[in-house]
Amino acid sequence: xxxxxxxxxxxxxxxxxxxxxxxxxxxxxxxxxxxxxxxxxxxxxxxxxxxxxxxxxxxxxxxxxxxxxxxxxxxxxxxxxxxxxxxxxxxxxxxxxxxxxxxxxxxxxxxxxxxxxxxxxxxxxxxxxxxxxxxxxxxxxxxxxxxxxxxxxxxxxxxxxxxxxxxxxxxxxxxxxxxxxxxxxxxxxxxxxxxxxxxxxxxxxxxxxxxxxxxxx
Numbered sequence: 001x002x003x004x005x006x007x008x009x010x011x012x013x014x015x016x017x018x019x020x021x022x023x024x025x026x027x028x029x030x031x032x033x034x035x036x037x038x039x040x041x042x043x044x045x046x047x048x049x050x051x052x053x054x055x056x057x058x059x060x061x062x063x064x065x066x067x068x069x070x071x072x073x074x075x076x077x078x079x080x081x082x083x084x085x086x087x088x089x090x091x092x093x094x095x096x097x098x099x100x101x102x103x104x105x106x107x108x109x110x111x112x113x114x115x116x117x118x119x120x121x122x123x124x125x126x127x128x129x130x131x132x133x134x135x136x137x138x139x140x141x142x143x144x145x146x147x148x149x150x151x152x153x154x155x156x157x158x159x160x161x162x163x164x165x166x167x168x169x170x171x172x173x174x175x176x177x178x179x180x181x182x183x184x185x186x187x188x189x190x191x192x193x194x195x196x197x198x199x200x201x202x203x204x205x206x207x208x209x210x211x212x213x214x215x216x217x
Contacts, residue, residue: 028066028076030056035077039119044126049073074123075130075137081120082140088113089147093157102151104212107182111208114186115201121190149175152217174217181215 034055038047049070050060067073092105114121123130124141131137143159150157152175185204194200 027056027058027062031058031063031066031073032076032080035073036080036120039077039123043119044074044123044129047074071129071131072134074126075134077120078124078126078130079134079137079140081117081124082137082144084117084120085110085113085124086140086144086147089144090157093147093151096151099151099154102154103178103215103217104209106148106151107178107212108208110182111186111189111204114183114190115204118190121186145175145179148179152178177217178215181211185211 031052034052035047037055038051047070049063052073053060053063056062063073067076088109089106092109093102096102096105146159147157149172152172185208188194189200189204192200194203
């Protein structure tokens with residue numbers, strides 16, 4: 001099972017935890033990298049716009065040009081997290097040969113992403129700190145949920161950029177059940193309920209398939 005979870009590269013593997021000072025070019029990306037590094041080190045409660053600007057090598061006022069405020073910058077990080085999650089789910093979905101394989105593959109990918117990118121994963125769900133009405137955020141989240149909804153329905157995924165499983169106007173109980181199961185297991189691991197980080201990963205490896213066996217949708 002560890003082979004499944006390791007298909008999502010960790011932030012340490014890609015060397016993204018350290019933000020390099022900004023000199024010229026894409027300031028927006030530099031600020032997102034700096035913010036992501038802070039979140040990985042300190043969590044969302046330790047984040048400040050001033051520190052992100054300092055790490056990016058720009059003035060404290062510079063982030064306002066692209067993001068407006070701290071909420072806007074955190075929303076950009078959350079949006080990127082959903083894009084990465086969507087890519088992981090899409091890869092798992094395309095590798096499956098039937099409906100059950102699609103659901104299980106996306107479940108493994110979801111938990112693998114959460115364990116590999118815990119800071120980003122946490123920020124994606126901190127609705128009080130981000131703008132969930134942001135167009136780019138909604139599109140990225142909609143793609144991720146749409147992939148799950150299509151797998152549960154046994155239909156091809158159509159990327160319309162709209163929220164799917166999370167849309168209160170048209171929820172799919174089966175998709176929500178799948179989402180709740182893997183999200184809950186990921187959250188238990190990240191919150192330490194299954195032991196320290198490495199022990200938690202081993203526990204998830206051992207129990208993921210039996211847990212997925214309990215889900216009938």
